[in-house]
Amino acid sequence: MFHNIVAEHVFGTMGTICWTGQLIPQVWKSWREKSTEGLAPLLVLLWGLSGPFLGVYAILYDINIPLIVQPQLFCMLCLISWGQCLYYGSNRSRTTAILITSSVIVTCGVLETIFVLVLRPFHDRGQHTPTDIFGIVASAIIAIALLPQYWEIYKHKEVIGVSMVFISIDFIGAIFNDLSLVFKEELDVIAVVTYSIVVVMDGLVILAAIILNPLARRRRRRQAAQNMVEVVYI
Template sequence: MFLWGASAVFQGVYALLQRLNIPLIVQPQLFGFLCLVSWGQCQYYGTGRSRWAATAITLSVIILFGLLELFLVIFLRPPHDRGERAATTTTKALGIVGSVLISVALFPQYWQIFKHKEVIGISLLFISIDMLGGIFNDLSLAFRAEFDVIAAVTYSLVVVSPCST
């Protein structure tokens, strides 16, 4: 959950700087927030932290990640808009880092499937809705003037990853 929340920072910066469609800009923000709230619940229920400590840690991380994303957008937007190569390369790298973090965060689930030889705790309805979201995100990219390969890879991972389970 924490890695997914962290990936949203990079995906959010990428979506904002690439000026993707509004839903594709909002999606990483909501995804990251919900992942971090879920991670906060893990802090309370899983590690036994007090309610106050789990809430304080979670809110601190959400604020820190929000400020990091804001800083990156403010810092990178002007040179990116001018077409400077370093800023464009950095933006692409952030998009790739976000995709890698999303993928790496799936490994524990795959390890559990391998270890137990069965799928535990995955809702088929949730997986189906998630996959449909990835398909519609890819479709929205297909109708842009310029197809965004990095964003498409990220959304396609959502579609392909559950299929391998």
């Protein structure tokens, strides 16, 4: 590979910055609109739950510091967004939503710590299969998580509820993460697959917004014009 430790950490840091701040626009959008309509709760919940799996994999393989820190921040922000879905979308009380969200975040942190402690002796002895399974599970969860969002897009015939700033930053962050891995001394195939899945599936959401949202706006304008004509004739 094109081993370059400076490039590896620069791109890894850029990816981490993106994946740290990516959900802030989504959290802000949901808070500002007091609504999570169009945002699939399963998307942010499953992405949050993928964090411990990806974290265990990154820590045991010691990928690099930025990509080790990243899953922890990603998990927390995803679960905060899920907490908003509980509050705004499922009409849970503020206290209930905060308690449930906090409990899941703490549980994820505790489980990740336990798994790292349990698996490290095996990993250090060269038994990498359990660690690889965690990486594969993370990839699967990340891929599956976007399926409910595709259903929301299909149902509304446009991309609503999802901050396109969030999706775009997520998309760019995954590209930076892939570039960071390219410059490692040894290519981490499972990690590359994980981030590449995000690039492809985020790209489909962005493409859907580019195609469907203008069509939806035109439909609404035509419907508004038709309603005005009906009112005049009545």
